[in-house]
Amino acid sequence: MAFQQRVFSGVQPTGNLHLGNYLGAIKRFVELQDSYDCLYCVVDLHAITVWQDPVELKRSIREVTAAYLAAGIDPKRHIVFNQSQVSGHAELAWVFNCVARLGWLNRMTQFKEKAGKDRENASVGLYAYPNLMAADILLYRATHVPVGEDQKQHLELARDIAQKFNNDFGTSIAANGLGETYFPLPEPLIGGPAARVMSLRDGSKKMSKSDPSDLSRINLSDDADAIASKVRKAKTDPEPLPGEVEGLKGRPEAENLVGIYAALSGTGKEEVLASFGGGQFSTFKGALVELAVDKLGPIGAEMKRLVADPGHIDAVLRDGADRARAMADVTMREVKDIVGLVR
Ligand code: AMP
Numbered sequence: 044m045a046f047q048q049r050v051f052s053g054v055q056p057t058g059n060l061h062l063g064n065y066l067g068a069i070k071r072f073v074e075l076q077d078s079y080d081c082l083y084c085v086v087d088l089h090a091i092t093v094w095q096d097p098v099e100l101k102r103s104i105r106e107v108t109a110a111y112l113a114a115g116i117d118p119k120r121h122i123v124f125n126q127s128q129v130s131g132h133a134e135l136a137w138v139f140n141c142v143a144r145l146g147w148l149n150r151m152t153q154f155k156e157k158a159g160k161d162r163e164n165a166s167v168g169l170y171a172y173p174n175l176m177a178a179d180i181l182l183y184r185a186t187h188v189p190v191g192e193d194q195k196q197h198l199e200l201a202r203d204i205a206q207k208f209n210n211d212f213g214t215s216i217a218a219n220g221l222g223e224t225y226f227p228l229p230e231p232l233i234g235g236p237a238a239r240v241m242s243l244r245d246g247s248k249k250m251s252k253s254d255p256s257d258l259s260r261i262n263l264s265d266d267a268d269a270i271a272s273k274v275r276k277a278k279t280d281p282e283p284l285p286g287e288v289e290g291l292k293g294r295p296e297a298e299n300l301v302g303i304y305a306a307l308s309g310t311g312k313e314e315v316l317a318s319f320g321g322g323q324f325s326t327f328k329g330a331l332v333e334l335a336v337d338k339l340g341p342i343g344a345e346m347k348r349l350v351a352d353p354g355h356i357d358a359v360l361r362d363g364a365d366r367a368r369a370m371a372d373v374t375m376r377e378v379k380d381i382v383g384l385v386r
């Protein structure tokens with residue numbers, strides 16, 4: 044069965060939006076606007092799966108919204124909103140809690156990483172988080188989901204949930220006149236030279252909001268001086284840059300910087316090495332500083348301008364939530380009919 048092509052994605056409002064979020068996710072959100080109807084969500088219900096200071100959380104929800112707008116997402120043509128304003132996310136997540144199997148969630152590597160050694164003390168929400176993510180996507184019956192590589196396993200789970208729901212309730216879906224399958228199997232859109240941006244201090248760790256070292260990441264709020272000093276201090280190795288992509292094997296820091304340059308300039312690693320191969324890191328880093336400041340500077344400045352007017356941001360979120368809710372309500376009515384809940 045053919046589903047209408049639709050994009051859904053989300054970013055957690057947990058502070059320190061960084062270059063990985065931009066290149067792995069937000070920049071690609073912007074690019075997809077011409078080809079799809081898109082919903083871009085600030086996933087605040089995901090954020091509270093770990094402790095968030097309430098004042099900081101509100102600030103952060105507005106900051107992620109500002110980043111979406113500053114990067115070039117058009118909230119009139121598409122839908123920009125925060126998750127908690129549309130109750131269907133939590134409702135559908137509950138249904139999915141009853142569809143997904145414990146064994147499936149037990150395999151989620153991100154839960155293991157985030158819960159760490161003290162698993163008994165992790166919130167139930169952190170454990171059930173992938174079911175909520177499946178609900179986010181399927182509430183709008185979205186077909187495509189742009190994310191960084193770290194979300195691949197969660198997307199596979201969302202497909203498994205959609206498939207099991209379609210199978211378990213197949214007879215009821217048909218009996219309610221809703222076709223042969225109800226949910227699409229959403230496809231991940233993962234790729235490009237920066238699907239996994241690594242820490243500037245350690246090429247084996249991904250760039251992350253929670254890294255205690257601020258030197259490990261370029262924040263979208265960093266000014267030109269901060270960007271320059273972080274790039275200059277980025278870890279490298281003593282060899283000159285190779286001429287071919289093959290030569291980046293076993294050199295994670297070099298590969299990361301080349302990937303960042305490629306993604307920021309909209310080319311590939313081959314093209315970057317064709318220009319800089321054989322040269323010293325100092326030359327390459329100088330060019331990378333210039334490029335990064337050129338691309339990120341205006342976004343950071345626009346974010347600053349937007350967060351200074353929270354009234355405007357809140358109005359954008361309310362308008363987006365109204366439009367998202369109208370779509371979500373249709374799905375929830377149908378899901379209730381399918382499952383057999385009297386409404
Ligand atoms: P989060 O901040 O965890 O909500 O992530 C928001 C989006 O950014 C998701 O699509 C992630 O996959 C993506 N992302 C986060 N960190 C990185 C990274 N280091 N490299 C590439 N993409 C990332």
Ligand code: TRP
Pocket residue numbers: 051052053054055086089175176179180188189190194197
């Ligand atoms: N789990 C994603 C992350 O941590 C954020 C997210 C929540 C998401 N719901 C989503 C991404 C739905 C894509 C689609 O990055």
